Amino acid sequence: MAFLELQELSKSFGRTRAVERLSLEVEQGEFLTLLGPSGCGKTTILRLVAGFEQADAGRILLDGEEITTRPANRRPMGMVFQSYALFPHMTAEQNVAFGLRLRRLSPTLIHRRCEELLALVGLADRAHNYPHQLSGGQQQRVALARALAVEPKVLLLDEPLSALDAAVRVTLREEIRRIQQQLGMTVIYVTHDQEEALAISDRIAVMARGRLEQLGAPEEIYRRPRTVFVAGFVGASTRLPARLERAADGHCRLGEILLRVPPQPELSDGAAVLLVVRPELVTLQQLEEADGVAVDRSQSQEQENLLTGIVELRTFLGAVTRFRVRADGGQLFTVDLPGLQARTLVPGQRVLLAFPPEACLVLPYGESEA
Numbered sequence: 001m002a003f004l005e006l007q008e009l010s011k012s013f014g015r016t017r018a019v020e021r022l023s024l025e026v027e028q029g030e031f032l033t034l035l036g037p038s039g040c041g042k043t044t045i046l047r048l049v050a051g052f053e054q055a056d057a058g059r060i061l062l063d064g065e066e067i068t069t070r071p072a073n074r075r076p077m078g079m080v081f082q083s084y085a086l087f088p089h090m091t092a093e094q095n096v097a098f099g100l101r102l103r104r105l106s107p108t109l110i111h112r113r114c115e116e117l118l119a120l121v122g123l124a125d126r127a128h129n130y131p132h133q134l135s136g137g138q139q140q141r142v143a144l145a146r147a148l149a150v151e152p153k154v155l156l157l158d159e160p161l162s163a164l165d166a167a168v169r170v171t172l173r174e175e176i177r178r179i180q181q182q183l184g185m186t187v188i189y190v191t192h193d194q195e196e197a198l199a200i201s202d203r204i205a206v207m208a209r210g211r212l213e214q215l216g217a218p219e220e221i222y223r224r225p226r227t228v229f230v231a232g233f234v235g236a237s238t239r240l241p242a243r244l245e246r247a248a249d250g251h252c253r254l255g256e257i258l259l260r261v262p263p264q265p266e267l268s269d270g271a272a273v274l275l276v277v278r279p280e281l282v283t284l285q286q287l288e289e290a291d292g293v294a295v296d297r298s299q300s301q302e303q304e305n306l307l308t309g310i311v312e313l314r315t316f317l318g319a320v321t322r323f324r325v326r327a328d329g330g331q332l333f334t335v336d337l338p339g340l341q342a343r344t345l346v347p348g349q350r351v352l353l354a355f356p357p358e359a360c361l362v363l364p365y366g367e368s369e370a
């Protein structure tokens with residue numbers, strides 16, 4: 001049995017179905033992230049777990065015990081919000097001490113525990129500062145220490161970094177992960193930022209419209225998205241509607257071209273599919289105006305899919321440069337190249353696009369999604 005179990009949880013607000021029959025298991029010591037666009041129900045799930053909302057249907061079990069209707073103050077949860085929510089008239093130490101005071105621990109014990117926690121979040125020297133004397137990132141560290149003070153069984157973090165600037169966000173997310181691993185905490189983390197989710201989580205639950213789309217380790221979610229939604233929401237990609245031809249030995253038709261893809265024994269010939277290719281799995285080679293594909297097809301790359309096209313846009317992203325390439329068949333490709341390879345390619349340049357069959361993810365694609 002999992003440490004925390006959500007069984008068929010549903011919650012509506014009037015006509016809005018915020019959460020629909022969600023089942024999810026979280027292991028002890030696991031860092032699980034709820035990832036999805038605004039309004040997909042992430043916060044509602046967290047509030048149901050915390051006890052701030054009551055489910056319309058379904059059950060919540062913690063450590064084998066049903067807590068579905070237990071009031072929030074009797075659930076062993078700690079929560080951190082986007083908006084720090086510190087008490088403005090209390091110092092960092094007093095904020096952290098708040099929950100401990102309610103428990104009537106001795107002042108010496110409280111003081112020692114606060115010192116430990118402030119040291120844990122890197123604020124040992126800020127114990128006597130008030131929130132307005134702290135930066136956003138520091139205030140969020142205090143909020144984290146305050147949530148940890150009562151030794152919750154589950155820590156719930158609702159977009160805790162989204163009010164911070166990019167650099168602080170990255171530092172603090174690494175800190176949160178370090179602390180979680182050091183303490184072996186069970187964490188449910190909410191974000192709409194896919195990069196953050198990929199970086200910080202043991203597993204990610206991708207949500208859409210109140211439902212679970214896919215649950216898996218970050219690499220699995222990125223490399224093997226199972227739905228068109230997940231492929232589009234997590235990571236950049238080229239996504240092209242195509243039709244399977246000779247599905248069992250791995251071919252699919254993209255306009256005039258027959259591409260090689262991994263064999264699709266489960267799908268039938270003629271099935272509409274979405275072809276997903278990650279930008280780092282495509283290479284570009286400069287072509288002179290007169291060059292044809294024939295030259296390259298005769299080379300050792302015959303296993304690769306080859307298309308000609310023209311560079312439309314070049315965006316420098318630091319570690320890689322991202323290109324938008326219009327294939328001659330009209331399809332748009334997104335391609336990432338590391339520095340040196342990217343240097344000579346500019347908009348207007350004719351190029352040869354190449355990607356191996358294994359780079360192609362093939363997803364069933366309902367006509368309604370087209």
Ligand code: ATP
Pocket residue numbers: 013014016017018036037038039040041042043044045192
């Ligand atoms: P965000 O990232 O914008 O916070 P979210 O994924 O956390 O979004 P929720 O806040 O859980 O989504 O909201 C899910 C849906 O339920 C939304 O359509 C929202 O408008 C609705 N909703 C949430 N709370 C309430 C409420 N108290 N009253 C009415 N509707 C609500």
